[in-house]
Structures are given as C-alpha cells and as structure tokens.
Amino acid sequence: MKSNEWPLWExxxxxxxxxNHKHVGSLRAPDxxxxxxxxxxxxxxxxxxxxxxxxxxxxxxxxxxxxxxxxFEPADSKVYRHPTFYDLPDGIEHM
Amino acid sequence: xxxxxxxxxxLGDDSMILGQRLSELCGHGPILEEDxxxxxxxxDLIGQATNIYTYAxxxxxxxxxxxxxxxxxxxxxxxxxxxxxxxxxxFADTLVRQFFFDAFRxxxxxxMMQSNxxxxxxxxxxxxxxxxxxxxxSSEWVIRLGDGTELSRERAQFAVFDLWRYTQELFFMDExxxxxxxxxxxxxxxxxxxTWLKTVESVMQTATLQIPENxxxxxxxxxxxxxxxxxxxxxxxxxxxxxxxGMQW
Numbered sequence: 001m002k003s004n005e006w007p008l009w010e011x012x013x014x015x016x017x018x019x020n021h022k023h024v025g026s027l028r029a030p031d032x033x034x035x036x037x038x039x040x041x042x043x044x045x046x047x048x049x050x051x052x053x054x055x056x057x058x059x060x061x062x063x064x065x066x067x068x069x070x071x072f073e074p075a076d077s078k079v080y081r082h083p084t085f086y087d088l089p090d091g092i093e094h095m
Numbered sequence: 096x097x098x099x100x101x102x103x104x105x106l107g108d109d110s111m112i113l114g115q116r117l118s119e120l121c122g123h124g125p126i127l128e129e130d131x132x133x134x135x136x137x138x139d140l141i142g143q144a145t146n147i148y149t150y151a152x153x154x155x156x157x158x159x160x161x162x163x164x165x166x167x168x169x170x171x172x173x174x175x176x177x178x179x180x181x182x183x184x185x186f187a188d189t190l191v192r193q194f195f196f197d198a199f200r201x202x203x204x205x206x207m208m209q210s211n212x213x214x215x216x217x218x219x220x221x222x223x224x225x226x227x228x229x230x231x232x233s234s235e236w237v238i239r240l241g242d243g244t245e246l247s248r249e250r251a252q253f254a255v256f257d258l259w260r261y262t263q264e265l266f267f268m269d270e271x272x273x274x275x276x277x278x279x280x281x282x283x284x285x286x287x288x289x290t291w292l293k294t295v296e297s298v299m300q301t302a303t304l305q306i307p308e309n310x311x312x313x314x315x316x317x318x319x320x321x322x323x324x325x326x327x328x329x330x331x332x333x334x335x336x337x338x339x340x341g342m343q344w
Contacts, residue, residue: 006126027128030239037232038128041135 008057009035011042013049021053029054098274099212100154101174102281104164105271105317107147108175111165112325113196114140115332116183125186132232136193139225146218166336170325177314178261180324184254187247190236191254197230198294199265199287206282215280234298241302248303255304260311265291267317 006028012021024043029035035054044052063071075081117137124130148161158164179196183189204226207219240251266288268276275281299306314322335342 028126029128033235034239037235038132040228041132042128045131045135 006030009039009054010057010060011035011039012053012055013039013043014051015049017050021051024048026057032056097154098271099280100151101271102275103147103151103154103215104172105174107144107151107164108173109179109196109200110140110147111144112173112175112328113179113193114138114144115328116179116181117189117193119183120189129186133189136229136232139229143218143222143225146221150214150218162336166333170321170329171319173316173321173325173329174319175316175321176261176264176267177316177322178258178264180316180322180328181258181261182324185250187240187250187254188257190233190240191251191258193229194233194237194298195258195262195295196265197226197233198298199262199291200226201230201294202287202290203282203284206287210281211279230294234294237298237304238302241299241304251302252304255299256307259307259309261314263310263312264314264316267313269317 007030008026009029010026011024013024014021027035027038027042029038032054035056036052039052039054043049114137117133117140120130120133121137122130124133144165145161148164152158152160152164155164158167178192181188181192201223204219204223208216208223210216210219237251240247242248243251266285268283268285272281272284276283296306316322
C-alpha cells in the first residue's frame with residue numbers, strides 16, 4: 001500500500017555561531033526545499049536559530065534499543081574516562 | 096485628504112486585509128506546518144499594517160492611532176486592492192493570491208527604500224525582508240501545485256484564471272501617487288508591472304501554468320469601492336471595537 005503522507009524530516013537548528021546543530025524535532029514536507037521552509041516556520045519563530053539542517057528521517061540509521069546493554073553499559077564502570085579529575089580555573093565557561 | 100496619508104492607507108490596507116484573510120486559516124491550514132506558515136505570514140502583514148498606520152495616524156486629523164485606523168473606518172474608507180479581500184477558497188486560491196501580491200510587493204518595497212521620506216524608507220526596509228520570504232514560500236507552492244498532480248494543477252490553473260483579473264489594480268496610480276512620485280517619496284507604481292510580470296512569467300513557466308492574455312478588470316478598491324466580501328471581513332475584524340468602544344486587552 002502506498003502512503004499518501006509526505007515523508008518525515010528531522011530538523012536540526014544551530015542556535016548561534018560556534019554551537020552545533022541540535023535536533024529540535026520533526027515535520028512532514030513533500031521535498032527538501034519545502035522541508036527547510038517548514039522548519040523555518042515551525043521551529044525558528046522565536047529567533048531560535050541562525051542555520052537549519054533537515055534530514056529525511058528514513059535516512060537516519062539508529063541503534064537498536066535491545067542492544068543498549070551491550071552498547072552502553074560497558075562505559076558505565078569507567079569513570080576515569082570523564083575529565084573530572086582536573087581543577088578548573090575560575091572564569092572558564094561552557095565546560 | 097493629504098496625498099501621503101492616502102497612499103499610506105492604500106499601502107497599509109493591502110497588508111491589513113490580506114493579514115486578516117490569512118488569519119482566518121489559523122487552526123484550519125491543510126497541514127500543521129502550513130497552518131503555522133500562513134499564520135506567520137498573517138502576523139508579518141498585520142505588523143506591516145501597524146507600522147504603516149502608526150505613521151499614517153500622525154498625518155490624520157480624524158484618526159488618532161493605528162487601532163482607530165484599523166477598527167473605526169468604514170468600508171469606503173478602506174483603499175486596499177480588491178484582490179486581497181478575495182476569499183481564501185482552496186489552497187491553490189490562497190497561494191496564487193499570495194503569490195501575485197508578493198511578486199508585486201517585493202519590487203515595491205525595494206524601490207520604496209530609496210524614498211526621501213525616512214519613515215517610509217524604514218518601513219520598506221523592514222517589510223522587504225519579510226516579503227522576500229513570503230514570495231519564496233508562495234512561489235515554491237505555486238510551482239508544486241501547478242507542476243503537481245492532475246487535481247492540484249487543475250485548481251492552480253483555475254485560481255490563476257480566476258484571480259488574474261484583479262492583478263491590474265495593484266499597479267493603479269492616480270493623482271495621489273503621481274504627486275508622491277514627483278516629490279521622490281514613492282516609486283512609479285505602474286512601472287513595477289514589468290518586474291512583476293517577469294517574476295510571474297518565470298514562476299508560471301516552471302509551474303507549467305498558463306497566464307491569461309487579457310489584462311482584465313480594473314478593480315476600484317484604491318478608490319474605496321470594494322467587492323461583496325469586504326463588508327464581512329470588516330464586520331468580523333471590527334466587531335469587538337464596535338460593540339465595546341475603546342475596549343483594550
């Protein structure tokens with residue numbers, strides 16, 4: 001059965017220069033150009049961004065939730081991987 | 096009436112009435128994304144009207160602020176082009192109406208930025224950015240509807256044939272505009288038709304839509320004579336202020 005729904009797109013917004021694009025949500029659109037426009041209208045109405053990426057949701061490869069144990073638990077017991085053993089000088093932000 | 100005031104009302108009423116029309120779609124857009132887009136555009140247009148009316152009110156002896164101009168004028172005191180009061184119809188009707196208007200407003204504001212009236216130049220500069228986006232939005236849609244499915248094409252073509260007759264009025268000029276053109280306050284509105292037609296032809300071609308050959312009917316909205324739709328728009332828009340004079344919220 002062919003779906004009449006437009007494809008789903010994932011929207012990523014860069015909120016200001018130097019920051020990463022962050023996933024903010026999804027929307028439907030018939031093609032890439034309209035997806036960008038819709039993203040502008042739906043997700044940047046309150047000055048949230050200066051740049052938009054849209055990616056068709058079907059293009060995203062996701063990890064399998066049932067494999068979460070194997071994928072992520074081994075990292076839990078390795079606290080030394082966090083840079084928490086340093087003293088940060090005052091005045092350093094965004095850490 | 097002072098020429099500048101009259102022109103500002105013609106300009107502001109276009110924004111106001113189309114903004115009011117589009118706001119009828121709030122909560123009724125064909126899809127969520129488009130519902131928000133239409134409402135955004137409606138808000139841009141009402142914002143433009145507010146700026147224009149605020150300036151116009153400083154020149155008016157009768158109306159003291161933007162609210163009074165929007166809510167206390169009668170139908171014959173409105174000077175918007177008749178195109179803008181046409182019903183939303185189907186999605187193609189809404190988008191073709193919007194496209195014809197946006198394609199006119201972009202060159203209008205571009206030229207108005209050179210006005211030797213600083214306030215008018217500033218209003219044009221602010222409005223131009225918004226209008227560029229409106230034009231992008233409406234032309235992308237006209238292209239997709241025209242060069243789309245059989246049904247969307249049929250509706251888009253019908254909308255073009257139906258609304259074409261109202262487009263000539265956008266380039267209306269009488270002694271009001273001529274005086275302001277001579278004093279360097281506004282561009283020659285009639286001359287903008289060439290640019291407008293270029294935009295329209297290019298989009299229509301991509302959309303595989305036909306343009307009617309005639310220039311059609313010349314509306315008289317600029318003189319305060321409107322279609323049967325106008326009274327209903329004002330009734331809805333002005334109801335609160337008429338029923339509860341001076342009400343604020």
